[in-house]
Amino acid sequence: xRLERLPAAMAKRLAELECPDFKTTPWVEGPSxxxxxxxxxxxxxxxxxxxRVFRGRDADYRAIPSTTGPNDLLCSHISINFDRTGFQExxxxxxxxxxxxxxxxxxxxxxxxxxxxxxxxxxxxxxxADGAKEVAGKLKADNVDAVLLTSV
Amino acid sequence: MSALGHYxxxxxxxxxxxxxxxxxxxxxxxxxxxxxxxxxxxPIGPPSDAAFQKRVILAALGLVEAVKxxxxxxxxxxxxxxxxxxxxxxxxxxxAPAEAFEAEMRMLAPLYAQSCTERARSTVGLxxxxxxxFGAYIAAWLRGENPASPIDGMSPLLALxxxxxxxxxxxxxxxxxxxxxxxxxxxxxxxxxxxxxxxAIRALRERLMAGDERQQAVAAFFVxxxxxxx
Numbered sequence: 001x002r003l004e005r006l007p008a009a010m011a012k013r014l015a016e017l018e019c020p021d022f023k024t025t026p027w028v029e030g031p032s033x034x035x036x037x038x039x040x041x042x043x044x045x046x047x048x049x050x051x052r053v054f055r056g057r058d059a060d061y062r063a064i065p066s067t068t069g070p071n072d073l074l075c076s077h078i079s080i081n082f083d084r085t086g087f088q089e090x091x092x093x094x095x096x097x098x099x100x101x102x103x104x105x106x107x108x109x110x111x112x113x114x115x116x117x118x119x120x121x122x123x124x125x126x127x128x129a130d131g132a133k134e135v136a137g138k139l140k141a142d143n144v145d146a147v148l149l150t151s152v
Numbered sequence: 153m154s155a156l157g158h159y160x161x162x163x164x165x166x167x168x169x170x171x172x173x174x175x176x177x178x179x180x181x182x183x184x185x186x187x188x189x190x191x192x193x194x195p196i197g198p199p200s201d202a203a204f205q206k207r208v209i210l211a212a213l214g215l216v217e218a219v220k221x222x223x224x225x226x227x228x229x230x231x232x233x234x235x236x237x238x239x240x241x242x243x244x245x246x247x248a249p250a251e252a253f254e255a256e257m258r259m260l261a262p263l264y265a266q267s268c269t270e271r272a273r274s275t276v277g278l279x280x281x282x283x284x285x286f287g288a289y290i291a292a293w294l295r296g297e298n299p300a301s302p303i304d305g306m307s308p309l310l311a312l313x314x315x316x317x318x319x320x321x322x323x324x325x326x327x328x329x330x331x332x333x334x335x336x337x338x339x340x341x342x343x344x345x346x347x348x349x350x351x352a353i354r355a356l357r358e359r360l361m362a363g364d365e366r367q368q369a370v371a372a373f374f375v376x377x378x379x380x381x382x
Contacts, residue, residue: 001172001192015175019155026161027183027220033213041156041167083193086234090199099196099205108210125155125180132156136163146216147160148209149169149182150195 010081020125031110036146038104039113039139040064043121044087044094044152045077054078054120059127061135064116066097075152078122082152094152113144121151154180168212170195174225181223186212188228191235198234249348249355250294256348257287260326267329275321279303279314283322286315294352309360309370316353316374323349344379 003011030036045054047062053076054062064073070091075084086093097116103109117135119128139147154177157167161183169185171177172192177185188208190197196205211228218224246252264283268274279286281302292299293312301311324339334342344350353374360371 002189003173003175014173017173017176017179019176019179020158022155022158022181025181025183025223026158028161028164028166029220030166030216033210033217036166036213036216038213041160043156081192083191086191086194086199092202092205093194093196093199096196096205096209099202099209102202103206103209108206109213119156128156129159132159133163136160136165139160139165140163145166146213147157147165147167148212149154149156149160149167151170151172152193152195 030145033109033146034107035110037111037113037142037144038100038109038146038148039142039144040095040097040100040116040150041135041147042095042116042118042150042152044075044118044150045120045122046095046118047074047076048072049074056120057123058120059123059131060119061128061131062118063138064095064118066112066114066116068097077120077152079152094150096148096150100148109146113139114142154182154185157182157184166216168215170208170212171225174227177225182225184212184215184218184224184226186215186226186228189230190232194232197232201234204230204233248295249352250291252348253294253352254287254291257283257322260323260349263326263329264322267325267327270329270331271325274325276318276325278317278321279311281315281318283318286318286322289315290319290352290356293356309366312356313370313373316356319349319353323347340376340379344375 003015046064047053048064048068049072051062056078073091073095075087092098100109100112104112119131154169154171157169160167167183169177169182171185171187172190172195174187177187188195188197197208198204208228215224215226247255285302289299289302299308301308303311323343327339327342328334357371357374360367
């Protein structure tokens with residue numbers, strides 16, 4: 001996002017948003033991308049139709065099976081200050097499952113995870129830590145070794 | 153989002169964040185981030201552009217093959233091509249002005265009749281035409297036709313002026329049916345800002361003011377000055 005395109009107050013708030021202060025940055029190495037199993041983890045407050053919507057700044061997460069169809073993915077993010085028309089036209093703008101499946105078929109990535117996950121991005125990231133660790137365990141059980149993190 | 157990268161990576165899973173706000177990525181220092189210049193809400197970029205979306209995804213996921221470093225933050229170079237305006241797009245709209253106007257005329261008919269009964273009078277009558285006829289005449293103008301005058305001995309333009317005078321009276325009398333006592337401002341706000349009748353009159357004024365002197369002279373009587381923009 002080019003912040004200069006936003007109202008000055010909003011740009012300032014976004015640029016100066018308090019972020020967790022991580023003392024170190026972990027780094028995991030692995031095989032080439034063509035051998036990796038990829039999952040999407042979104043902070044867009046995504047939820048499968050019929051599942052619990054995010055009602056506010058919930059710190060937990062929702063699972064999104066790879067069998068989910070575009071008509072069954074909803075966005076319950078609390079913020080009204082981001083575009084939703086892109087997602088309305090094409091879910092890949094936020095949740096690029098079709099693209100990952102195509103990249104797997106083309107051999108650019110190894111495979112696509114059986115399940116993807118979403119958090120609510122407006123939540124204090126520190127509160128997401130436990131949920132993130134739980135998600136990591138589920139991803140490892142699915143042999144995922146690369147995660148595409150998408151925000152809105 | 154970049155914080156999730158820390159958490160997942162600490163658990164042994166490589167991650168790449170697609171960051172919409174570079175400053176936040178810089179502050180959180182995730183293992184890997186691709187900063188994209190796209191609008192908030194569009195992390196993968198343009199909708200319905202699979203090729204572009206794949207370039208974004210591969211630019212991001214390709215970072216898992218980079219050599220280890222403190223925090224790898226890379227910028228995606230291209231803007232979202234869908235930010236360009238589509239000049240062929242037209243917003244959804246209701247019925248054409250003439251249809252909306254005629255529908256409102258029909259909707260107002262019972263209210264106008266009720267109002268006439270309640271007040272035992274009407275101020276409609278300058279054109280000498282009943283509402284259905286002056287309504288049809290105005291609708292013909294709205295459709296861009298140049299209808300013949302429905303009034304003997306009167307030019308089409310003058311007939312339009314009186315038809316519009318009658319229309320204003322018809323609508324405003326219908327609006328006071330039922331015994332309420334709205335202020336003139338309330339009534340004016342409704343007619344000029346909310347009603348299809350008012351929109352029809354404004355549209356005809358605009359059309360005729362772009363015409364010759366005779367048309368402009370007549371159109372000057374359509375909309376009160378206090379209801380003109382600026």
